[in-house]
Amino acid sequence: MSGIESADVVVIGAGIIGAACAEALSAAGVRVLVIDRGAPAGATTASGEGDVLVSDKEPGPALELAAASRRRWPELLDELRELLGPGRAEIGWDPKGGLVVATTAEAVGPLAALTAAQRAAGVAVEDLDADRAREMEPYLTEELTAVAHFPDDAQLQPVPATAALLAALRARGGEVHSGVMAEGIVADRAGAVAGVRTGVDAIPCRAVVNACGPWAGHFSETVGAPVDVLPRRGMVLVTAPLPRFVGRKVYDSGHVDTVAGGDAEPRFSAVVESTASGTVLIGSSRQGTSFDEGLEVEVLRRLARGAIGLFPRLAGVPVMRAYGGFRPCTPDRLPVIGEDPRMPGLWHATGHEGAGIGLAAATGRLLADLFTGREPVVDPEPFRVDRPEVALEAGA
Amino acid sequence: MRVRVDGEERIAEEGQTVAAVLLAAGRDSWRTTRFGGRPRGLFCGIGVCFDCLVVVNGVPDVRACLRPVAEGDDIRSQDGAEVPS
Amino acid sequence: MRRVVVVGAGPAGTAAARAAASFGVEVVLIDAAPTPGGRHRWDARGAGARAELPDEVEHLPESAVWAIEPVPGGHRVHVRTGPVDGPERTGRAIEARALVLATGAHDRALPFPGWDLPGVCTAGAARAMARDQGIAVGERVIVAGTGPFLLSAAVSLVEAGARVTAIFEAGDPVPGFITRPGGALAGWTKAGELARYAATLARHDVPLCRRSAVIAAFGKDRVEAVLAARLDRDWRPVPHSLRRFEVDAVAVGFGFTPQLELAVAARCDLEDGFVAVNAAQATSVPGVFAAGDLTGVGGADLAAAEGAVAGAAAAKLLGARVRAPIGAMRRVRAGRRFAAALAEAYPLRPGWREWLREDTPVCRCEEVAYGAFRRAVEELDVGDARVLELATGAGLGLCQGRICGRSVAELAGLPETADAFARRPIAAPVRLGELAEDVPVDEGP
Numbered sequence: 001m002s003g004i005e006s007a008d009v010v011v012i013g014a015g016i017i018g019a020a021c022a023e024a025l026s027a028a029g030v031r032v033l034v035i036d037r038g039a040p041a042g043a044t045t046a047s048g049e050g051d052v053l054v055s056d057k058e059p060g061p062a063l064e065l066a067a068a069s070r071r072r073w074p075e076l077l078d079e080l081r082e083l084l085g086p087g088r089a090e091i092g093w094d095p096k097g098g099l100v101v102a103t104t105a106e107a108v109g110p111l112a113a114l115t116a117a118q119r120a121a122g123v124a125v126e127d128l129d130a131d132r133a134r135e136m137e138p139y140l141t142e143e144l145t146a147v148a149h150f151p152d153d154a155q156l157q158p159v160p161a162t163a164a165l166l167a168a169l170r171a172r173g174g175e176v177h178s179g180v181m182a183e184g185i186v187a188d189r190a191g192a193v194a195g196v197r198t199g200v201d202a203i204p205c206r207a208v209v210n211a212c213g214p215w216a217g218h219f220s221e222t223v224g225a226p227v228d229v230l231p232r233r234g235m236v237l238v239t240a241p242l243p244r245f246v247g248r249k250v251y252d253s254g255h256v257d258t259v260a261g262g263d264a265e266p267r268f269s270a271v272v273e274s275t276a277s278g279t280v281l282i283g284s285s286r287q288g289t290s291f292d293e294g295l296e297v298e299v300l301r302r303l304a305r306g307a308i309g310l311f312p313r314l315a316g317v318p319v320m321r322a323y324g325g326f327r328p329c330t331p332d333r334l335p336v337i338g339e340d341p342r343m344p345g346l347w348h349a350t351g352h353e354g355a356g357i358g359l360a361a362a363t364g365r366l367l368a369d370l371f372t373g374r375e376p377v378v379d380p381e382p383f384r385v386d387r388p389e390v391a392l393e394a395g396a
Numbered sequence: 397m398r399v400r401v402d403g404e405e406r407i408a409e410e411g412q413t414v415a416a417v418l419l420a421a422g423r424d425s426w427r428t429t430r431f432g433g434r435p436r437g438l439f440c441g442i443g444v445c446f447d448c449l450v451v452v453n454g455v456p457d458v459r460a461c462l463r464p465v466a467e468g469d470d471i472r473s474q475d476g477a478e479v480p481s
Numbered sequence: 482m483r484r485v486v487v488v489g490a491g492p493a494g495t496a497a498a499r500a501a502a503s504f505g506v507e508v509v510l511i512d513a514a515p516t517p518g519g520r521h522r523w524d525a526r527g528a529g530a531r532a533e534l535p536d537e538v539e540h541l542p543e544s545a546v547w548a549i550e551p552v553p554g555g556h557r558v559h560v561r562t563g564p565v566d567g568p569e570r571t572g573r574a575i576e577a578r579a580l581v582l583a584t585g586a587h588d589r590a591l592p593f594p595g596w597d598l599p600g601v602c603t604a605g606a607a608r609a610m611a612r613d614q615g616i617a618v619g620e621r622v623i624v625a626g627t628g629p630f631l632l633s634a635a636v637s638l639v640e641a642g643a644r645v646t647a648i649f650e651a652g653d654p655v656p657g658f659i660t661r662p663g664g665a666l667a668g669w670t671k672a673g674e675l676a677r678y679a680a681t682l683a684r685h686d687v688p689l690c691r692r693s694a695v696i697a698a699f700g701k702d703r704v705e706a707v708l709a710a711r712l713d714r715d716w717r718p719v720p721h722s723l724r725r726f727e728v729d730a731v732a733v734g735f736g737f738t739p740q741l742e743l744a745v746a747a748r749c750d751l752e753d754g755f756v757a758v759n760a761a762q763a764t765s766v767p768g769v770f771a772a773g774d775l776t777g778v779g780g781a782d783l784a785a786a787e788g789a790v791a792g793a794a795a796a797k798l799l800g801a802r803v804r805a806p807i808g809a810m811r812r813v814r815a816g817r818r819f820a821a822a823l824a825e826a827y828p829l830r831p832g833w834r835e836w837l838r839e840d841t842p843v844c845r846c847e848e849v850a851y852g853a854f855r856r857a858v859e860e861l862d863v864g865d866a867r868v869l870e871l872a873t874g875a876g877l878g879l880c881q882g883r884i885c886g887r888s889v890a891e892l893a894g895l896p897e898t899a900d901a902f903a904r905r906p907i908a909a910p911v912r913l914g915e916l917a918e919d920v921p922v923d924e925g926p
């Protein structure tokens with residue numbers, strides 16, 4: 001492994017979370033090296049639709065982190081543009097807004113309760129009548145019982161965003177190495193981190209960030225400080241390109257429950273949005289706790305039905321692709337961000353489930369705040385590593 | 397059999413594909429691209445390139461090279477991407 | 482589930498269906514086309530590759546297999562039947578203990594300036610139009626690319642009434658390497674075919690120019706002329722060798738790309754970009770067999786012989802008493818030597834990249850120009866196929882990288898990614914309304 005000498009911090013995983021942590025640390029003057037066993041942004045991050053949502057977060061720590069990240073992304077983008085030059089930080093930032101839609105009488109109450117809570121927590125929400133909603137999204141179903149508009153929901157492109165974050169890291173002297181697998185940690189006598197063991201040799205460093213996404217649980221177990229992060233599968237259907245079909249992120253009001261719900265059986269909610277190239281992305285499913293990649297047509301069928309429920313005209317549109325990914329998921333559905341008290345120098349930044357793209361900006365910032373002893377952007381307590389929901393016993 | 401190609405009536409034969417009907421009618425393109433508005437027609441001839449898309453009986457995104465014509469088919473050029481009615 | 486499902490009714494699939502049926506097992510043969518015979522309707526000799534099928538074979542024409550799902554003890558094959566691309570098709574899922582995949586291959590086309598003009602098509606398209614529909618894609622046509630199958634495309638064009646100005650063969654196979662006794666053609670039952678093609682082309686004054694290629698096509702809304710060049714060993718254009726030809730069509734073919742999506746969906750291992758099989762045509766996945774162009778391209782005879790072996794092996798898996806298909810296995814061995822020699826004699830050389838210009842579309846669907854593509858690759862540190870698609874847009878369109886995938890992967894310097902681009906769990910487009918329907922599941926005997 002000639003060429004990799006040493007660093008203050010080695011970030012393991014070049015997904016959007018690892019990239020955001022590396023960028024924020026380097027901005028604070030820390031010497032960072034990122035390694036990934038595959039290619040940057042090649043794993044879960046490549047599956048992400050790129051939504052930066054506040055609408056689907058329950059008030060509390062999840063919403064606080066989401067709101068901080070929503071504020072942070074445009075700032076971060078400006079910083080990246082300034083550092084890299086205008087052409088090199090094109091990450092497709094689009095503050096397009098979101099519509100949360102109820103189509104049954106039963107769904108009206110829960111949606112009203114959600115919007116009331118969101119409003120109380122400071123989120124901008126606008127109640128729309130059906131006509132106004134269909135003016136905004138002309139292909140939307142006529143069977144609307146309630147619609148809420150969240151103007152602050154936004155979108156970006158995860159792969160270019162990750163690339164821009166890593167480019168900023170390099171511009172500040174940091175390094176990114178693809179095709180390097182982290183196999184373990186080298187500890188000093190006191191049990192603190194002294195390096196990362198790779199397939200070939202060890203990279204000396206004083207801290208390691210576990211940003212292994214859905215594999216973070218596995219990595220943490222390998223190094224003897226396990227956190228409970230498991231893969232939660234999601235499938236997306238991609239239609240043939242269409243002329244402007246849906247302008248915002250539009251989803252069924254049952255979605256929030258689906259995200260928060262358990263794993264006993266597959267869960268579905270209709271989520272529809274367009275991409276820049278005109279294709280329509282259709283989600284979302286949540287199932288399982290393993291890396292099983294087998295295709296299940298029944299899952300695709302449920303996605304198709306949900307989407308047609310929201311946008312009946314989609315019935316005639318060809319589907320050209322289905323793809324999936326594995327969301328890194330914790331039992332309490334909150335990410336894990338911070339140092340591991342069981343092993344000084346080991347940090348975790350993972351467990352972002354279906355929101356890692358949106359949450360990346362604040363996650364990187366929070367990790368760097370904690371690392372450098374700055375005032376943290378949000379209260380780190382709910383995300384701490386040793387909370388009983390996520391810290392597992394070694395060898396258990 | 398009788399079919400219509402962009403509004404004009406034409407005679408087609410059983411077993412012909414829509415692409416063959418179009419080529420026989422002297423057309424070498426029947427679709428425009430979404431971004432550049434460039435003309436496209438037959439390319440792979442066996443259903444893998446999706447260049448030959450055409451609107452048949454109001455339904456867009458039909459591969460002309462694979463679709464057999466049927467009596468009365470209304471065949472229309474496709475303008476970029478279209479939303480099915 | 483005591484049943485064999487064969488996907489693809491070309492020479493390989495029809496031979497497989499006949500062989501399996503001859504041992505008394507239930508066979509369903511599924512193909513997207515209205516009639517059996519495959520993409521190029523070869524009347525392959527040998528093990529029952531004739532297009533007409535025995536009554537014991539249940540043939541589902543106009544039936545696209547859009548997905549394959551593993552189920553306990555076999556696979557579930559999802560089919561839509563009816564006029565292609567719907568929406569008036571009916572859905573059905575068929576379960577099978579043994580699955581024979583014979584989905585064939587399509588011509589590979591390399592990008593070059595003007596390759597997106599109407600009038601430029603693949604050799605396979607020109608051949609299919611000429612043979613199946615009796616229509617020549619142009620009056621004055623140039624055939625270009627590499628490999629002996631260019632000759633058969635040219636012959637079909639001539640027979641459909643076109644004037645073939647020239648055939649440009651980019652390679653320069655050692656003379657006699659293929660045809661000498663004991664050479665690659667030894668044992669290939671259709672060895673005489675090439676000689677016949679050559680005679681027909683000579684009769685029509687069609688010159689075969691070696692180490693030459695069409696490196697650009699021009700025209701406003703269709704091809705009007707092409708630029709041809711002599712090539713050096715690496716396929717770089719030789720300076721001062723450019724010639725202009727007025728034509729109204731160009732048929733190009735640079736080898737083949739197998740139609741891998743169903744095999745990849747079934748998780749079959751690949752080797753050199755084709756499905757890996759053993760002597761019984763069994764893939765790495767129990768119960769899944771593969772035959773024909775999917776396992777390597779060696780012509781219709783080899784495809785049919787492989788099909789016969791696969792059909793027998795599939796019947797055996799179901800418990801039928803099967804005679805070893807010794808004759809077919811011998812033909813497979815000979816055919817494979819031919820296929821290997823073909824692949825070796827007609828390699829692609831990297832100099833084709835120099836044919837490209839800044840504004841040449843590398844991805845036809847998404848209209849991604851070479852210049853923009855290269856800049857995105859450089860800026861975004863592209864390391865795998867998925868990232869390549871998302872970073873450049875190439876491969877994200879309706880063809881899902883079937884046409885551009887291998888070329889853009891090469892241009893981006895990625896390692897062999899045949900399988901990465903073939904990961905298309907939806908193997909053929911279905912409309913969302915079709916997907917939403919409940920369909921009957923046929924569990925079979």
Ligand SMILES: Cc1cc2nc3c(=O)[nH]c(=O)nc-3n(C[C@H](O)[C@H](O)[C@H](O)COP(=O)(O)OP(=O)(O)OC[C@H]3O[C@@H](n4cnc5c(N)ncnc54)[C@H](O)[C@@H]3O)c2cc1C
Pocket residue numbers: 012013014015016017018035036037038039040041042043044045046047048049050051052053180181182183211212213214215216219233234235236324325326327328349350351352353354355356357358359
């Ligand atoms: C279908 C789908 C849609 C989604 N849509 C959205 C959305 O719209 N908005 C949103 O905010 N989020 C969305 N998400 C969630 C989001 O994609 C994830 O939360 C996020 O990408 C997680 O990023 P990550 O960096 O933690 O993980 P990853 O991107 O998976 O990165 C982890 C990296 O670690 C590497 N790695 C693992 N182990 C090792 C090791 N031992 N050594 C070296 N490297 C290693 C891997 O190769 C990988 O590159 C979606 C997810 C899915 C599946």
Ligand SMILES: Cc1cc2nc3c(=O)[nH]c(=O)nc-3n(C[C@H](O)[C@H](O)[C@H](O)COP(=O)(O)OP(=O)(O)OC[C@H]3O[C@@H](n4cnc5c(N)ncnc54)[C@H](O)[C@@H]3O)c2cc1C
Pocket residue numbers: 488489490491492493494511512513514518519520521522523544545546547583584585586587588604605608630631633634671674734740743772773774775778779780781782784908909
């Ligand atoms: C231009 C050209 C010239 C050639 N010249 C010669 C020659 O001179 N001599 C020679 O021997 N060979 C020649 N070949 C090669 C020959 O055509 C092939 O080797 C042979 O057809 C392979 O047979 P196959 O059964 O493997 O596949 P194919 O004949 O390609 O059949 C595959 C079948 O699978 C079906 N299919 C694929 N996917 C699906 C799906 N998802 N659902 C339903 N159906 C599906 C297709 O509709 C098709 O009918 C030539 C090929 C080309 C392109």
Ligand code: FES
Pocket residue numbers: 437438439440441442443444445446447448449459460461462
């Ligand atoms: S010509 Fe390629 S799909 Fe029809």
